[in-house]
Amino acid sequence: MQKTSFTLAAALITATFSATLLTGCASSTDGGSKLISFPGAYKIDVQQGNVITQEMINQLRPGMSRAQVQYVMGTPLLEDTFNPNRWDYVYSMQPGGQDREQKNVTLFFEEDKLQSIVGDYRPESTEQ
Numbered sequence: 001m002q003k004t005s006f007t008l009a010a011a012l013i014t015a016t017f018s019a020t021l022l023t024g025c026a027s028s029t030d031g032g033s034k035l036i037s038f039p040g041a042y043k044i045d046v047q048q049g050n051v052i053t054q055e056m057i058n059q060l061r062p063g064m065s066r067a068q069v070q071y072v073m074g075t076p077l078l079e080d081t082f083n084p085n086r087w088d089y090v091y092s093m094q095p096g097g098q099d100r101e102q103k104n105v106t107l108f109f110e111e112d113k114l115q116s117i118v119g120d121y122r123p124e125s126t127e128q
Helices: 002-025 054-059 066-073
Strands: 046-049 086-094 101-110 113-119
Touching: 054 066, 066 086, 066 101, 066 113
Parallel strands: none
Antiparallel strands: 046 086, 086 101, 101 113
16 A cells, blocks of 8 residues: 555656656746747748738829729728728738838729828829
8 A cells, every 4th residue: 555655656756757747848938938049040020901002002093983993902901891981901010020010001082083192102293
């Protein structure tokens, strides 16, 4: 009877020790925001949303129809249910573990015609 209690105690100590060691493998760095990274590990670029370029914004003109705007910009990421005259385009890029960059453009329509553009990009003047 003593042999089974000794075996049970040894198993309990082994399990506790193993759990303690495994907990160390899940520790975090950078104030708890990231798990430990392995040196030389490849990190992929993460792109989300609609790609937005200055060339696309330069093609937009006040008075364009929704179809024309959608042809240039693509389908909006967000269409406000309560304000159908607002289209939001959001693009974020996080290159290989670096800080994430985000760009936003909001288009406003009036009577199904483009009225104004608000956001990180502004149309550049093509006149010289």
